[in-house]
Amino acid sequence: MDSNDTAGQGVPADAGDAGDGPSVVDAGDASPAPAPGASRRRSSPTIYDVAQAAGVAPLTVSRTFSRPGRVNAETADRIRKVAAELGYRTNPMARALATTHTNLLALVVPDITNPVYFEIINGVQDEAAEAGYTVLLVDSRESDKREREALERALPIVDGIVLGTSRMSDASIRMIAKQKPMVALNRAVREIPSVVPDNARGVRRALEHLGELGHDLVTYLAGPEASWADGMRWRGLREASLELSMHVRRIGPLAPTVAGGVAGAKAWLQAPTTGVIAYNDLVAIGFIRAVQGRGKRVPEDVSVVGYDNIFAADLVSPALTTVATPRRALGAAAVRNLVAQIKGAHPRGGPPVVVPVKLVERESTGPNARA
Amino acid sequence: MDSNDTAGQGVPADAGDAGDGPSVVDAGDASPAPAPGASRRRSSPTIYDVAQAAGVAPLTVSRTFSRPGRVNAETADRIRKVAAELGYRTNPMARALATTHTNLLALVVPDITNPVYFEIINGVQDEAAEAGYTVLLVDSRESDKREREALERALPIVDGIVLGTSRMSDASIRMIAKQKPMVALNRAVREIPSVVPDNARGVRRALEHLGELGHDLVTYLAGPEASWADGMRWRGLREASLELSMHVRRIGPLAPTVAGGVAGAKAWLQAPTTGVIAYNDLVAIGFIRAVQGRGKRVPEDVSVVGYDNIFAADLVSPALTTVATPRRALGAAAVRNLVAQIKGAHPRGGPPVVVPVKLVERESTGPNARA
DNA sequence: ATGAAAGCGCTAACAA
DNA sequence: TTGTTAGCGCTTTCAT
Numbered sequence: 001m002d003s004n005d006t007a008g009q010g011v012p013a014d015a016g017d018a019g020d021g022p023s024v025v026d027a028g029d030a031s032p033a034p035a036p037g038a039s040r041r042r043s044s045p046t047i048y049d050v051a052q053a054a055g056v057a058p059l060t061v062s063r064t065f066s067r068p069g070r071v072n073a074e075t076a077d078r079i080r081k082v083a084a085e086l087g088y089r090t091n092p093m094a095r096a097l098a099t100t101h102t103n104l105l106a107l108v109v110p111d112i113t114n115p116v117y118f119e120i121i122n123g124v125q126d127e128a129a130e131a132g133y134t135v136l137l138v139d140s141r142e143s144d145k146r147e148r149e150a151l152e153r154a155l156p157i158v159d160g161i162v163l164g165t166s167r168m169s170d171a172s173i174r175m176i177a178k179q180k181p182m183v184a185l186n187r188a189v190r191e192i193p194s195v196v197p198d199n200a201r202g203v204r205r206a207l208e209h210l211g212e213l214g215h216d217l218v219t220y221l222a223g224p225e226a227s228w229a230d231g232m233r234w235r236g237l238r239e240a241s242l243e244l245s246m247h248v249r250r251i252g253p254l255a256p257t258v259a260g261g262v263a264g265a266k267a268w269l270q271a272p273t274t275g276v277i278a279y280n281d282l283v284a285i286g287f288i289r290a291v292q293g294r295g296k297r298v299p300e301d302v303s304v305v306g307y308d309n310i311f312a313a314d315l316v317s318p319a320l321t322t323v324a325t326p327r328r329a330l331g332a333a334a335v336r337n338l339v340a341q342i343k344g345a346h347p348r349g350g351p352p353v354v355v356p357v358k359l360v361e362r363e364s365t366g367p368n369a370r371a
Numbered sequence: 372m373d374s375n376d377t378a379g380q381g382v383p384a385d386a387g388d389a390g391d392g393p394s395v396v397d398a399g400d401a402s403p404a405p406a407p408g409a410s411r412r413r414s415s416p417t418i419y420d421v422a423q424a425a426g427v428a429p430l431t432v433s434r435t436f437s438r439p440g441r442v443n444a445e446t447a448d449r450i451r452k453v454a455a456e457l458g459y460r461t462n463p464m465a466r467a468l469a470t471t472h473t474n475l476l477a478l479v480v481p482d483i484t485n486p487v488y489f490e491i492i493n494g495v496q497d498e499a500a501e502a503g504y505t506v507l508l509v510d511s512r513e514s515d516k517r518e519r520e521a522l523e524r525a526l527p528i529v530d531g532i533v534l535g536t537s538r539m540s541d542a543s544i545r546m547i548a549k550q551k552p553m554v555a556l557n558r559a560v561r562e563i564p565s566v567v568p569d570n571a572r573g574v575r576r577a578l579e580h581l582g583e584l585g586h587d588l589v590t591y592l593a594g595p596e597a598s599w600a601d602g603m604r605w606r607g608l609r610e611a612s613l614e615l616s617m618h619v620r621r622i623g624p625l626a627p628t629v630a631g632g633v634a635g636a637k638a639w640l641q642a643p644t645t646g647v648i649a650y651n652d653l654v655a656i657g658f659i660r661a662v663q664g665r666g667k668r669v670p671e672d673v674s675v676v677g678y679d680n681i682f683a684a685d686l687v688s689p690a691l692t693t694v695a696t697p698r699r700a701l702g703a704a705a706v707r708n709l710v711a712q713i714k715g716a717h718p719r720g721g722p723p724v725v726v727p728v729k730l731v732e733r734e735s736t737g738p739n740a741r742a
Numbered sequence: 743a744t745g746a747a748a749g750c751g752c753t754a755a756c757a758a
Numbered sequence: 759t760t761g762t763t764a765g766c767g768c769t770t771t772c773a774t
Contacts, residue, residue, distance in 0.1 A: 043471075046767055057745050062768060072743060092528050093473065094767030096464040097750050100414075104528075112492055113682070118484045125510060134524050137508040139496060153505050157463050258686070285686060311484070312683045315629070315656060417751055428761045433753060443759060465751030468766050 045086045054082040065090050096157075105338065106158040107331075108138045108151060110167050115310035116280070116327065117164065120185065123331025124162055131339045133159070144168050155180060160338045162331070163187075181341035183334045187228050193341070194352040195334045199229055200236030202323040202357040206277050206305040207240045207248070209321070209359055214368030215275030215303060216245075221264040221287060222252025223279030230279055233307070237277070249273065254283055261286020269294060274302055274368050281306035281313045281322055288316070288364065299366035309360055318363035326355050416457045425453040436461050467528075476709065477529040478702075479509040479522060481538050486681035487651070487698065488535065491556065494702025495533055502710045504530070515539050526551060531709045533702070534558075552712035554705045558599050564712070565723040566705045570600055571607030573694040573728040577648045577676040578611045578619070580692070580730055585739030586646030586674060587616075592635040592658060593623025594650030601650055604678070608648070620644065625654055632657020640665060645673055645739050652677035652684045652693055659687070659735065670737035680731055689734030697726050 047061040054061070056079065063071045064079045071079075082088075096102045107124050109117045121137065128135045136154050140147030144167040151161070160181040166173055170189050176182065177192050184194035203220075210218050220237055223230035234250065241248040251267045254260035261283040268276065269291070278284035284306035288298050296302055298318055306313055306322035313320040333353055418432040425432070427450065434442045435450045442450075453459075467473045478495050480488045492508065499506045507525055511518030515538040522532070531552040537544055541560050547553065548563050555565035574591075581589050591608055594601035605621065612619040622638045625631035632654040639647065640662070649655035655677035659669050667673055669689055677684055677693035684691040704724055 048767080058767090059746085059769080060744060062770095063744085066769075070743080075743080089527060091468075091767050093464055093467040094750095095769075097462075097468050097752085098767080098769040100750075102464065112483065113486075113489045115484075115682075121483055121510070122512070129521075134507070134521075134528075136505070139492070141493070150500075150505075156460060289688070311486075312686055315683055315687060317660070317688060419751085429751090430753080430762085431760060433751090434760090437753075441759080446759080462751050465766090466753075468768085469751080469753040471766075 044091075045083075045088045046091070047088075050079065050083045050086055050088050053086060054079045066095070101159045101342075102157055103133050104158045105133045105135045105335070106138055106151070106154040106161045107135050107164065108140060108147060108161065108166065109164040110140050110142050110147070112137070112139045115312060116308050116325075118311065119327035120164055120331040123328035124335050125331075126328075127332040127335035128339075131335065133335075133339070140167060142167060144172075148172065151176060160342050162334045162338055181338055183338045183341070185330060185334050188352045193337050193350075195330055195337065196232075196352045196354060197325040197327075197330060198354050198357050199232035200239070202307065202325070202359075203233045203236040203277060204240040205357070205359040206307075206323055207237060207244060207246060209361065209365065210275040210277070210303060210305065211244050211246055213275075213303060213365060214370075215273070217247045217249070217273045218275030218277055219249045219251055219268055219271075219273045221254055221261065221268075221276060221278040221283050222250055223254060223256050223260075223283070225253040227256070227279075233279065252279070254279065256280050257282050258286035258289075261288070262290040265290030265294075272296075272302065274370065276302055276304040278304060278306050281308050281310045281320060284320055284322070284364070285312065285316050288318075288320075298364055300369060303365035303368075305359075305365060313360075314362070321362045321365040322360055323357055324360045325357050330355050415462075416459045417462070418459075421450065421454045421457055421459050424457060425450045437466070472530045472713075473528055474504050475529045476504045476506045476706070477509055477522070477525040477532045478506050478535065479511060479518060479532065479537065480535040481511050481513050481518070483508070483510045486683060487679050487696075489682065490698035491535055491702040494699035495706050496702075497699075498703040498706035499710075502706065504706075504710070511538060513538060515543075519543065522547060531713050533705045533709055552709055554709045554712070556701060556705050559723045564708050564721075566701055566708065567603075567723045567725060568696040568698075568701060569725050569728050570603035571610070573678065573696070573730075574604045574607040574648060575611040576728070576730040577678075577694055578608060578615060578617060580732065580736065581646040581648070581674060581676065582615050582617050584646075584674060584736060585741075586644070588618045588620070588644045589646030589648055590620045590622055590639055590642075590644045592625055592632065592639075592647060592649040592654050593621055594625060594627050594631075594654070596624040598627070598650075604650065623650070625650065627651050628653050629657035629660070632659070633661040636661030636665075643667075643673065645741065647673055647675040649675060649677050652679045652681045652691060655691055655693070655735070656683065656687050659689075659691075669735055671740060674736035674739075676730075676736060684731075685733070692733045692736040693731055694728055695731045696728050701726050 047058045050061045051058040056075065060071055060075065061079055064076045068076060105128050107121065125135050136158060138150040138154055140150060147167050158180065162183050162185060163173065164185040165187055166184065173189050173192060182192060184192050186196055188194045188196060207218065220234060222234060237248050251264050254264050256279060261278065264283060265287045276287065278287060284304050288304055291302060292298065298304060306320045309322045309324035313322050333355060337353065418429045421432045422429040427446065431442055431446065432450055435447045439447060476499050478492065496506050507529060509521040509525055511521060518538050529551065532547065533554050533556060534544065535556040536558055537555065544555065544560050544563060553563060555563050557567055559565045559567060578589065591605060593605060608619050622635050625635050627650060632649065635654060636658045647658065649658060655675050659675055662673060663669065669675060677691045680693045680695035684693050704726060708724065
């Protein structure tokens with residue numbers, strides 16, 4: 001909520017250009033459209049204007065901007081110069097109509113508010129920008145209805161879709177994938193190229209970490225039943241526990257929220273363990289607050305590992321030890337794959353691209369007091 | 372990071388409508404673009420196809436979708452039916468080219484990652500959807516260069532811009548406002564319609580609250596020097612302190628981050644007060660952690676009030692008492708204003724639209740121990 | 743390396 | 759209420 005404004009003086013002074021008296025507060029009241037030409041901007045110059053001014057054919061101007069190299073260097077320079085003088089800018093709509101592609105990508109996430117998506121968004125946006133695409137962020141706010149509607153709107157104007165943790169059914173997803181190139185993120189969908197973090201490896205590292213600290217009985221605070229990621233993590237946990245000769249219990253399903261963590265704590269108090277691995281950071285945070293409220297100390301009485309390494313993980317006390325998912329890399333990988341598809345590569349229905357994760361050790365884990 | 376995937380079972384069931392045999396899993400490796408027509412989607416039907424099938428003129432089809440009501444109800448029904456059968460969808464690019472408007476709005480924020488913008492984004496998106504617009508979210512990541520570039524890209528394809536807490540100079544902003552309708556958020560820019568929260572009222576409420584708890588000397592942890600909001604808050608604070616017969620000290624400027632709060636704590640420890648008001652929640656959080664680290668208790672030794680009421684404010688301990696800015700309302704108001712402009716209303720250069728704020732009392736404030 | 747013609751799909755004007 | 763005629767600004771053939 002800060003800005004670099006220099007208008008800090010708060011001067012209401014109004015250099016009124018329409019001069020219709022002192023600030024009429026209400027926005028768009030009566031007066032309809034101003035006479036076209038009033039404060040209205042002149043229609044911008046086109047390739048024809050530039051062509052004429054530069055003494056070439058319109059097509060040459062077009063080429064100068066869309067396929068440089070296919071035009072004489074000198075000619076191109078001259079055209080560019082003239083264009084700059086005239087303030088020419090290529091019209092994306094016209095180009096889109098002619099080429100059928102917009103250079104827009106849709107990125108769908110279930111909840112912008114969820115810190116998990118920050119870096120994904122950044123990764124997607126950076127990689128997209130690099131490839132010459134602008135991204136249209138679609139926030140479905142955890143509603144498959146909203147997701148479908150928003151996607152419906154976006155579909156006809158984008159060249160491809162990055163579907164982050166979709167709330168839609170596999171069937172709906174495949175339906176959409178038939179219409180536009182698509183890559184799924186954080187979720188494997190048959191026949192759809194997908195990019196996922198290495199969930200198995202993540203929980204395994206968490207378990208190892210706990211093991212090294214002397215905890216050999218740990219509780220897993222499970223996520224939503226329908227969660228693909230949760231399934232992967234629980235499976236990975238069981239396998240790892242076998243290899244490491246440790247024991248893992250499961251509590252859940254839990255909502256993937258602070259409240260879910262609180263609920264998990266209730267159950268855990270019935271049968272405490274010195275080690276806990278949570279489905280995600282929010283659950284871990286809720287769990288910690290709840291058990292602290294019951295007089296337990298973290299990490300002295302119980303070590304807890306979160307998952308995702310969200311923004312807030314570093315803010316709570318104790319700061320959360322957690323598995324960091326490479327969200328930026330995830331987003332970037334998805335875009336690369338998507339752009340490849342758009343450029344003409346066949347979509348690969350093969351196994352998901354798996355991106356590595358890593359454990360971030362902070363204050364919520366410590367040696368087993370009993371050891 | 373969870374999903375509702377049903378693919379857990381791996382059900383391959385696919386009511387294949389294209390029926391080209393059992394899912395050929397591995398599509399393409401080397402081979403370049405597929406023969407146009409292979410897995411490529413057929414070019415979609417146009418108004419001409421629909422017109423022909425329905426036995427009317429193309430224009431009538433066009434009207435049916437763009438100006439319903441201007442066409443006979445029965446005819447319209449028939450056309451819609453035929454269109455549905457053919458799977459006709461109006462082509463936004465063609466429409467945009469013809470009408471010169473895209474029904475896209477740009478929302479520029481300096482940092483998606485900043486919780487402050489969540490609700491603004493939601494408010495903007497909802498209101499925009501209601502008005503028939505899709506929003507293109509532009510994240511400038513605190514860089515005026517990036518902001519300018521992204522805006523550059525977005526400008527030609529949007530009908531208007533909501534500029535949230537811009538990092539650009541007033542001059543740049545006015546420049547852009549000349550090209551497209553615009554509304555500034557959280558910042559007053561001369562000659563540009565703007566919507567801002569009631570900063571003066573906010574700090575005043577914070578001060579009152581502290582006063583009621585018996586603190587009459589409070590420290591203000593100031594934000595960045597260049598911040599418009601900071602100026603407003605400090606000014607509001609001074610005025611309120613006069614009226615309330617309280618005393619306010621100022622420490623700063625500080626970075627609007629957790630680190631800034633830590634820095635502020637250092638200075639505060641030189642001359643502690645029992646009441647503290649921070650520029651924003653992040654600063655408050657940093658401050659609290661730092662003073663706690665020096666053995667001070669919150670709120671027993673010092674009461675602190677944050678600003679903004681971000682997501683994390685409720686997660687830290689003690690939970691933060693803070694001034695909640697009506698971010699969703701802010702976003703919605705901006706869009707209403709913007710759409711009014713687009714629809715033809717004159718831009719109003721008058722004073723900013725001011726949206727009310729409110730104080731959220733949580734655990735970080737308490738009675739003055741000395742009282 | 744450059745150009746002329748045609749058209750992408752839709753919507754403004756005007757008619758009828 | 760409906761239809762006809764022109765474009766919107768760009769990129770595609772296919773020449774030159």
